[in-house]
Amino acid sequence: MNLTRWTQKARGLVSGRVARAATVVAVALAGAWLGISLAGPVRAVVGPVEAGMSAELSLTGETVVDAHPLGTLKFDTHDAPIRLRATLQNINTERIKALLDDPRLADRLPEVLEQELSDGVGRLILRVILCGLAGGLIGCLIVFRRPRAALAGLLSAVVMIAGIGTATIVTYRPDAVVEPEYTGLLAGAPSLVGDAESIVTKFETYRGQLAKLVNNVSQLYDTVSALPVYDADPTAIRVLHVSDIHLNLIAWNLIRSITAQFKIDVIVDTGDITDHGTGPEDNFVKEIGNFGVPYVFVRGNHDSKATQRAVARQKGAIVLDGTSKTVAGLRIYGLGDPRFTPDKSVAVDSDLESLAALGREHGARLTQAAEPIDLVAVHDPTIAKGFSGSVPMVLTGHSHARSTEMLPSGTRVLVQGSTGGAGLRALEHDEPTPVTASVLYFDRETRRLRAWDDITLGGLGEQSVQIQRHLENDPGRTISPEPTISPSPTGSTAGTATP
Structure with a gap:
């Protein structure tokens, strides 16, 4: 007890x-x-x-x-x-x-x-x-x-x-200093941390970037009324990637501003510039002739053949549909989307394996081409992945959500969001669809991607802007076919846009 x-x-x-x-x-x-x-x-x-x-x-x-x-810069340092x-x-x-x-x-x-x-x-x-x-x-x-x-x-x-x-x-990650996230007015100064030459060839030099940061911030404060782009690199090829404009006029204002501010060499539009591909919508594309740089276009599933012809008539427009052309120093191959979903009288084959097979078929052609292709533009991500192993870079859209993926073959696929904020579809969801575009920096000698800036504006009813810089870790990597051809994964983003 x-x-x-x-x-x-x-x-x-x-x-x-x-x-x-x-x-x-x-x-x-x-x-x-x-x-x-x-x-x-x-x-x-x-x-x-x-x-x-x-x-x-x-x-x-x-x-x-x-x-x-002016705004803020955020660094993911630790x-x-x-x-x-x-x-x-x-x-x-x-x-x-x-x-x-x-x-x-x-x-x-x-x-x-x-x-x-x-x-x-x-x-x-x-x-x-x-x-x-x-x-x-x-x-x-x-x-x-x-x-x-x-x-x-x-x-x-x-x-x-x-x-x-x-x-x-x-x-602690000291290299994070070269991948800042801009907010506020600083989004208008994309070269604040280093110029394009620094992005492409000198991004490992932390001390130089630190000096550039302080020096350029000082100059911004000294001339706060203007936010210039500093020390534009004369050798980098600058590509503006847009997609899924869906008749939204705000996209033209954004493209015009980015083209001037970033000194863009060529614009690549991966489709769905219209909503229904009708004749009255053709007037919308006339703005293309006012940008002053080549405008490469591939047809989306909301663009009719008539839309494609209307784009081709604009000054500076280059329509690619199973064809390639050298533009601003890059050999670009484009393929229009095989579907036209607004026309309900035409059968639409949206089977993922069929789309992937189409991409593989055209990718196999490119491996046999006499002149290597530097960049491929298509509308659907499932088709884009079919080019795996045949090219180093594929641009695509359709899903209205930006993402990027490095495939096992070494091919990078960059899926753009909606540069038009999904058009009227922005009203169908609780949260507005962001307005997105990307600036890609290619080395003029190797014609390989070295860095890119993702630009995001708040969607309908929102006022925000940010730029996220990314660096290509291995721009000189070997591109080779994958050992086996496997079907497109079921989690593909293809088909998530409204048909």
Whole structure:
């Protein structure tokens, strides 16, 4: 009986201690979080920029550069639960002039920026540690009013901060600086982090990109009324990929703006420029002749043969349907969609295997072509995958959702969303369909894709814009046929657009 009583007392004592320890840890972590949140920014001078640097606990680890009022740049630099934020507070115009006028100072800019940035980050880390520890210690003192509990809380805060710091170091990705996500007005400055030459050939040089970032942000502030594209690369071939305009006039405004801002060499439209392919809709395509650059078009399942002929009549238009042509230095092959879904009197074969077989048939022809094809344009992603192993790059659309996939053969398939926001179909869903387009950068000598910018505008009733930059990891990869021909996967996006 006594043994049972002592056992119950021991269990109660242990459970009580565990509960008290858990409470101490919870209070300490809450106090550390509050201390970090109240720490405030550290003022840092980085080149001509005066910035406030701060840290805050967050579910997603990232680095945010707030260039108010121009917008923000987000970098996926780490996976730890802490967000690093740099807010540009002031620009030293005298130092800007010194950087622009003195070549020797400009050459030393990367080293200067590294040192000044390191100093600022070091002071931020020290402040975060001190404020976090102080928060955990003070929180436990206030709640428990005992030195032992306060010391336990301090130890808990040490463990938390050390864990976050270790996770940040382990998951740190310095290359993320070359793949920023732009929001706000900065979306109008696509070359803010490096010019096209840097994107294509120098993106591994972190220090140079850092210098370019600070220097160009400085110039943006100095001339805030205009957001120019800096140092346009004269050798890169710039391709604008649009698709599924569906009679939306906003697409023409977007295409006109991107063509001028990004110095586009050729526009590639992967179909569904109209909705029903009727004669009255042909007037819509007349805007094509005003862009001043070649407009390559392949027919979509909403475009009739009459639509195709109307496009072909426009100045600068190049219609490809089982044919190829060299445009702006790229050999492009195009194939119109075999279906015309608005015409209900005509049988429509939307069987996925039939579409895939069509793509494989034309892909096999390209492998035997006398002149290699650099780029293929089709409307349906299932047909696009049939070209696997025959070309390095295929552009497609139809699904109204942007995606990209590197096939086992080395062929990249880029599925564009809807440059017209799906037209009137945008009213059929709770959320509006975004307006999308992409700028692709091709090396003029190898004619291989090196990088691309995905441009996204908010859909109907929304006002937002962002640009996401991507780099091609292995632009010189070997393209070879896949070992076996397998049917198109059942999860294909083909057919998801309204027929």
